[in-house]
Amino acid sequence: MNDPVSAAYEAFRTELESQGLLISMGVEGLYGRSGTFEDVVERLNAAIGAVGDPDGPEVMRFPPGLGRLQLEKSGYVRNFPHLAGTVASFAGSNQDHAALLARLSNDEDWTDMQRPTEVALTPAACYGVYPVIAARGRLGAAGALVDVYTWCFRHEPSIDPARMQMFRQREHVRIGTPEQVASFRALWLDRARALVESLGLPAAIDVANDPFFGRAGKLLAATQREGNLKFELLVPIVAEAPRTACVSFNDHRDLFGRAWGIELEPGETAHTACVGFGVERLTLALFRHHGFFVADWPDSVRHVLGF
Numbered sequence: 001m002n003d004p005v006s007a008a009y010e011a012f013r014t015e016l017e018s019q020g021l022l023i024s025m026g027v028e029g030l031y032g033r034s035g036t037f038e039d040v041v042e043r044l045n046a047a048i049g050a051v052g053d054p055d056g057p058e059v060m061r062f063p064p065g066l067g068r069l070q071l072e073k074s075g076y077v078r079n080f081p082h083l084a085g086t087v088a089s090f091a092g093s094n095q096d097h098a099a100l101l102a103r104l105s106n107d108e109d110w111t112d113m114q115r116p117t118e119v120a121l122t123p124a125a126c127y128g129v130y131p132v133i134a135a136r137g138r139l140g141a142a143g144a145l146v147d148v149y150t151w152c153f154r155h156e157p158s159i160d161p162a163r164m165q166m167f168r169q170r171e172h173v174r175i176g177t178p179e180q181v182a183s184f185r186a187l188w189l190d191r192a193r194a195l196v197e198s199l200g201l202p203a204a205i206d207v208a209n210d211p212f213f214g215r216a217g218k219l220l221a222a223t224q225r226e227g228n229l230k231f232e233l234l235v236p237i238v239a240e241a242p243r244t245a246c247v248s249f250n251d252h253r254d255l256f257g258r259a260w261g262i263e264l265e266p267g268e269t270a271h272t273a274c275v276g277f278g279v280e281r282l283t284l285a286l287f288r289h290h291g292f293f294v295a296d297w298p299d300s301v302r303h304v305l306g307f
């Protein structure tokens with residue numbers, strides 16, 4: 001750990017683990033959480049929900065997986081092959097099993113004896129929503145509004161405790177006309193900033209781009225940036241720079257509408273947008289800015305979290 005940022009990651013992680021808030025699992029980016037940590041996560045999640053509840057969103061909860069074909073159809077495998085994860089399992093014969101046992105007892109690699117299953121790991125909470133909405137048929141002029149909360153996976157092992165491989169996202173997803181989607185995003189930019197500031201956290205909103213893979217990805221990232229399609233709410237967690245994205249505001253235009261054939265009216269493809277809160281990142285930010293003892297947090301922050 002030579003550079004100061006890496007040293008800061010390492011130091012913060014060590015502190016979180018020694019306070020018992022995060023529990024090391026022996027793999028970079030994979031952590032257990034303590035009761036105290038989870039209590040804050042749940043209260044934060046409830047506070048986010050309370051902001052969106054007046055809109056009357058349809059609530060959907062999914063397991064941390066989705067169909068492998070759905071992940072493919074969404075374009076994720078094409079754009080983010082380095083982040084995607086699929087579930088593999090053993091489906092061999094008795095003979096194959098004997099070979100597997102032999103490898104295990106010889107401490108040899110056994111992983112190529114697994115085959116992909118139908119299940120992929122969910123990369124972002126909203127990915128479960130689009131195929132469900134599409135399967136219902138034409139939406140009509142009002143479109144749809146969905147509240148979703150899911151464990152997500154991204155294969156990006158890191159020493160930064162705020163960059164976990166498995167984490168939760170609370171999202172609100174709007175499916176409708178370009179105008180409906182734009183006003184949803186503008187509304188949530190204000191709401192998210194107000195919520196994060198009420199938690200006593202310094203927030204800045206900036207244009208961002210996703211880490212698309214490869215040379216073609218550079219072009220996609222530039223398009224996303226220049227089109228203002230992605231904003232992030234950034235909070236300094238581990239270091240003043242780079243700050244950590246804790247909320248993202250995404251305008252997918254008609255990408256998912258086309259991928260899934262979601263229509264509002266005959267011939268009118270739906271646009272979609274989502275706002276996603278990284279609940280672990282915000283929880284880490286709270287511990288960073290207000291200290292490791294929740295009882296000592298400012299009254300105003302405790303009030304927002306319902307303590």
Ligand code: ZN
Pocket residue numbers: 124125126127171250274275276
């Ligand atoms: Zn999303």
